[in-house]
Amino acid sequence: GAVVSQHPSRVICKSGTSVKIECRSLDFQATTMFWYRQFPKQSLMLMATSNEGSKATYEQGVEKDKFLINHASLTLSTLTVTSAHPEDSSFYICSASRIQETQYFGPGTRLLVL
Amino acid sequence: AQSVTQPDIHITVSEGASLELRCNYSYGATPYLFWYVQSPGQGLQLLLKYFSGDTLVQGIKGFEAEFKRSQSSFNLRKPSVHWSDAAEYFCAVGAANDMRFGAGTRLTVKP
Numbered sequence: 001g002a003v004v005s006q007h008p009s010r011v012i013c014k015s016g017t018s019v020k021i022e023c024r025s026l027d028f029q030a031t032t033m034f035w036y037r038q039f040p041k042q043s044l045m046l047m048a049t050s051n052e053g054s055k056a057t058y059e060q061g062v063e064k065d066k067f068l069i070n071h072a073s074l075t076l077s078t079l080t081v082t083s084a085h086p087e088d089s090s091f092y093i094c095s096a097s098r099i100q101e102t103q104y105f106g107p108g109t110r111l112l113v114l
Numbered sequence: 115a116q117s118v119t120q121p122d123i124h125i126t127v128s129e130g131a132s133l134e135l136r137c138n139y140s141y142g143a144t145p146y147l148f149w150y151v152q153s154p155g156q157g158l159q160l161l162l163k164y165f166s167g168d169t170l171v172q173g174i175k176g177f178e179a180e181f182k183r184s185q186s187s188f189n190l191r192k193p194s195v196h197w198s199d200a201a202e203y204f205c206a207v208g209a210a211n212d213m214r215f216g217a218g219t220r221l222t223v224k225p
Contacts, residue, residue, distance in 0.1 A: 006157070032211050043204065043217045044158075093157050102148065103213055105158040 023094030030096030
C-alpha cells in the first residue's frame with residue numbers, strides 16, 4: 001500500500017511554455033501533498049505543501065505564480081510550471097501523506113526546458 | 115528548529131561487508147525519524163521509520179536503525195551489503211507535514 005504515482009516521468013518543453021505534472025495517491029487518501037525540487041547530487045528542497053481544497057503553502061523563495069499547485073481531490077495534486085525557462089529544468093518529486101503519517105514519494109518527473 | 119545532519123557524503127563498502135550510515139538530528143520534541151533510499155533518477159522509497167517504542171527498528175531490504183536519544187542519532191545499518199544497495203540514502207526528521215531531510219549519503223558498493 002501507499003503508492004504514489006507521477007505523470008509524466010520525463011518531459012521536454014520549449015522555453016516559455018507551461019508544463020503540468022500530476023501526482024496521484026493510488027491506494028490511499030492523502031490529506032496533504034508535497035512538492036519538492038531536487039538538483040543533481042543534492043537533497044530535496046521543499047517547494048510547497050498543499051492540503052485538499054486549500055491553497056498551497058509555499059516555502060520562502062518559491063514563486064507561487066511560477067509554480068501553480070492545485071490539490072483538487074484527496075488523491076490528486078498538480079504542479080504547473082508556467083512560462084518555463086531553462087533554469088526551471090530539474091527533477092520534481094511529489095509526496096503524499098495521511099494525517100500525522102509518513103510521506104510516501106512518487107517516482108519523480110524530470111523536466112528539461114530548452 | 116529541527117535539522118538533520120548526515121556527516122558522510124559518500125561511503126564505499128565492499129559487497130558482503132557491513133554498513134552503517136550516520137544520522138544526527140536536532141528536534142525540540144520526541145522526533146519522528148525516517149530513512150529513505152533513492153536510486154538514480156527515481157523517487158524516494160521508505161526503508162524504515164521510528165515513531166515510538168522499541169528503539170531498534172527493522173525495515174525493508176534487511177536494513178535496521180537504532181534510535182539513541184542520548185546521542186540524538188538514528189544510524190542505519192545492514193549486516194551484509196549487496197551490490198543492489200548502491201544508492202543515495204536520506205535521513206529525515208519531523209512529522210509528516212513538516213519533514214526535514216539530511217543532505218544524503220551516497221553509497222558505492224565494490225564487487
